[in-house]
Structure formats: structure tokens, C-alpha cells
Amino acid sequence: MLRSFVSALCLVAGLAAQGLVLAQTAAAGAPAVQSANIMDVQPEASADPGYAKQSNGERAKVQPGNNAPMWRQVGSGVTGTSSLPKSEAPEAGNLIQPFVQYPGSRLTNAGEAWRQVRNNWLIPYGGSFLLIVLGAIAVFYWRVGTIKMHEPRTGRLIERFTPFERSAHMLNAAAFTVLAISGLVMAFGKYLILPVIGTTLFGWLAYVLKNAHNFAGPLFAVTLVVVIVTFIKDNFPAKGDLNWILKGGGMLGPHEIKSGRFNAGEKVVFWVGVFVLGLVGVASGLVLDKLVPGLTYERSTMQIAHMVHLASNTLMVVVFMGHIYLGTLGTEGALEAMSTGYVDETWAKEHHELWYDDVKAGRVPAKRADVGSVGVPPSIVQA
Numbered sequence: 001m002l003r004s005f006v007s008a009l010c011l012v013a014g015l016a017a018q019g020l021v022l023a024q025t026a027a028a029g030a031p032a033v034q035s036a037n038i039m040d041v042q043p044e045a046s047a048d049p050g051y052a053k054q055s056n057g058e059r060a061k062v063q064p065g066n067n068a069p070m071w072r073q074v075g076s077g078v079t080g081t082s083s084l085p086k087s088e089a090p091e092a093g094n095l096i097q098p099f100v101q102y103p104g105s106r107l108t109n110a111g112e113a114w115r116q117v118r119n120n121w122l123i124p125y126g127g128s129f130l131l132i133v134l135g136a137i138a139v140f141y142w143r144v145g146t147i148k149m150h151e152p153r154t155g156r157l158i159e160r161f162t163p164f165e166r167s168a169h170m171l172n173a174a175a176f177t178v179l180a181i182s183g184l185v186m187a188f189g190k191y192l193i194l195p196v197i198g199t200t201l202f203g204w205l206a207y208v209l210k211n212a213h214n215f216a217g218p219l220f221a222v223t224l225v226v227v228i229v230t231f232i233k234d235n236f237p238a239k240g241d242l243n244w245i246l247k248g249g250g251m252l253g254p255h256e257i258k259s260g261r262f263n264a265g266e267k268v269v270f271w272v273g274v275f276v277l278g279l280v281g282v283a284s285g286l287v288l289d290k291l292v293p294g295l296t297y298e299r300s301t302m303q304i305a306h307m308v309h310l311a312s313n314t315l316m317v318v319v320f321m322g323h324i325y326l327g328t329l330g331t332e333g334a335l336e337a338m339s340t341g342y343v344d345e346t347w348a349k350e351h352h353e354l355w356y357d358d359v360k361a362g363r364v365p366a367k368r369a370d371v372g373s374v375g376v377p378p379s380i381v382q383a
């Protein structure tokens with residue numbers, strides 16, 4: 001009872017106030033403004049067959065304040081005119097990129113399509129792939145362990161890598177390590193590190209690593225080309241490679257399958273990891289650095305280069321995880337080859353028998369660089 005009395009009182013007061021405002025407006029000579037629910041304005045407007053095709057001006061006449069046509073046009077990637085020269089500002093007239101469908105994205109404007117490819121595919125599946133391969137390597141090490149030499153060392157050494165080859169490889173490997181660590185933090189740090197160390201520290205970490213990435217990239221590019229030129233000669237397919245692959249190199253058996261200076265597994269690493277993925281990773285990185293002359297750097301150029309860069313380099317890290325494992329923990333004496341340049345005859349015979357035979361037969365010199373190479377006493381070299 002009391003409640004309805006109060007409501008009635010409010011209604012009367014409200015009407016009186018509104019009457020006062022209207023009276024004042026009329027007195028001032030201005031047309032009376034009537035408030036209205038936008039949903040109630042010409043409700044039949046949307047029933048017009050040409051409703052969806054209306055321009056913003058046409059829509060304003062039937063539904064004042066409804067700017068949907070304008071925003072739909074902006075979102076569709078329409079390019080307007082701009083007085084800025086195309087060479088300096090190629091996308092000045094375009095706010096939102098046109099629609100596109102990248103592999104793995106929906107048909108949507110290019111920025112959103114790129115975001116979908118990165119966040120829905122490259123990051124989750126790339127990250128999972130890295131973890132799976134890391135786990136597989138760990139299991140392999142647990143079950144098989146380090147592949148040891150079966151026979152004792154002879155003490156006679158064969159030169160496997162010249163100081164030039166080792167320097168090129170080491171610089172390249174160092175640049176790769178910086179790129180891989182900084183790249184992985186940029187890709188996955190937001191999910192794995194940021195929640196642990198917080199935004200301030202992670203901001204600094206990402207900033208430092210991003211700059212390290214930019215400096216290590218060109219060093220990797222130059223040394224990659226040197227590595228390719230240096231090692232390509234001994235990585236061409238040879239007789240016996242197919243047999244090596246079909247038998248998995250005999251790595252799990254008592255004897256490895258005979259191979260030349262590099263076995264078929266190493267050749268796959270060379271052609272897939274170093275040559276194809278390395279060059280694609282470097283080329284896309286140089287585009288991202290805007291270092292490739294003659295290219296028009298638009299947002300789509302960067303999006304495509306970024307997707308190629310992330311995909312190819314994730315695969316490259318996968319390939320090199322296997323390479324690094326076999327070159328360190330996985331094979332006794334392999335790291336020695338790269339750090340000193342020399343291997344024992346036993347190692348050469350057990351891992352690369354055809355190469356060993358060539359050296360023994362004098363077809364390949366046992367000593368290719370100057371005596372006294374870094375890390376190896378000259379007396380042993382001549383043994």
C-alpha cells in the first residue's frame with residue numbers, strides 16, 4: 001500500500017519535471033527533443049530488402065545514429081586515398097587489412113588471420129612438438145645411453161675437421177644457441193616464464209633477448225653460408241646411404257652401417273636442417289629485419305615472413321636437438337672431433353668405416369691442416 005503510494009508520488013513528480021523542461025524548451029523556441037528507445041525507431045527499417053547494402057548516409061536516414069555500414073566498410077579492409085607517397089607509406093590509406101585466409105585461419109582480416117595461425121597452431125603445436133622430441137631424446141638416452149667405442153683407442157689420430165671448419169661451425173653453433181634460446185623465450189615465455197617471474201622482470205628479459213636475437217641473426221646468416229660451402233662437398237648422396245637409412249644406421253645393433261666421412265643421418269641434418277630450414281629461417285629473418293632490398297614492407301609481408309620464420313625455425317630447433325644430442329651426450333668421441341679436430345682411428349673405423357678406408361688407402365689425407373692445430377699436441381698428430 002505504502003509502496004504504491006510512493007510510486008505514484010514519483011510518477012507525478014517525474015511528469016511535472018518533464019513538463020517543466022518541455023515548457024522551458026518551448027519557451028526558448030527550440031523544437032522539443034523526445035527521448036526514444038533506439039530499438040523502437042522505425043522498426044521496419046531493417047525489413048527493407050536493401051537494408052544490408054545501405055551506405056552510411058542511407059542508414060542515417062532510416063536509423064539515425066546507426067554507423068554499422070561505415071564500420072563494416074572499415075573492417076572489410078577497404079583502402080582509401082592518402083596523399084602520402086606509396087613508396088614511403090605503402091599502407092597509409094588502409095586502417096584494417098583486407099580479408100584473407102592463411103592456412104589454418106578462418107577467412108577474416110589479415111591481422112586476425114595471422115593471429116589465429118600463430119596462437120592456434122604454431123605456438124601450441126610447435127611447442128608440443130618440441131616437448132615430444134625432447135622427451136623422445138631423453139627416453140633414447142635412458143634406454144640406449146651413450147654409444148661407446150667397442151674397441152680400445154689406438155692412439156693414432158686422424159684429422160676430421162680443420163681449424164677453419166671448426167671455427168665456422170663453432171661460431172654458427174654459438175649464434176644458433178643465442179637465437180634458439182631468445183626465440184623460444186619470445187614464443188613461449190609468455191606462457192611459461194612470465195607467470196613465474198612477473199611482468200617487470202619478464203619485460204626486461206624479453207627486451208634483452210630480443211636485441212640479442214637481432215644481433216645473433218646476421219652472425220648466424222654469415223656463418224651458415226660458410227658452413228654450407230665448407231661441408232657441402234662431403235654431404236652429397238653416395239652409394240650406401242639408402243642402406244644406412246633403411247637399417248637406421250645400425251645404431252641399435254652391435255655395428256654401425258658403413259658410411260663415408262658423413263653418414264646418411266648427418267646428410268639429412270645437413271640438407272634438411274642446415275640447407276633448407278637454415279636458409280628459409282635466415283631469409284625470413286632478414287625480411288623481418290627489413291634488410292632485404294627492393295621489397296615493399298607491408299603488414300602482410302611481415303605476417304607471412306613471421307609465420308614462415310616461426311614454423312621453419314621451430315623445425316630447425318627440432319632437427320638440431322637431435323644433432324646436438326648425438327654430437328655431445330649421444331656418441332663418445334664426437335664432441336672431441338669438433339673441439340680438437342681429431343679422432344682416434346678406432347672412432348673413425350667404428351663410425352665412418354668407408355672414410356677410414358679412404359684415409360688408410362691414402363685417397364683422403366689423414367692430416368689436412370697445419371701440424372699443431374689448436375688443442376692437439378703435434379706429437380700426437382703425427383702418430
Ligand code: HEM
Binds near residue numbers: 337
Ligand atoms: C649448438 C650446438 C651444436 C653442437 C654441440 C654441435 C656438435 C657437432 C659435432 C660434435 C659435430 C661432429 C660430428 C661428426 O664428427 O660426425 C658436428 C658436425 C656438424 N654440425 Fe654441428 N653442432 C651444433 C650446432 C650446429 C649448427 C647450428 C649447425 C648448422 C646450422 C651445425 C652444422 C653441422 C654440420 C654441417 C656438421 C658436419 C656434419 C654434417 O655435414 O652433417 N651444427 N656438430
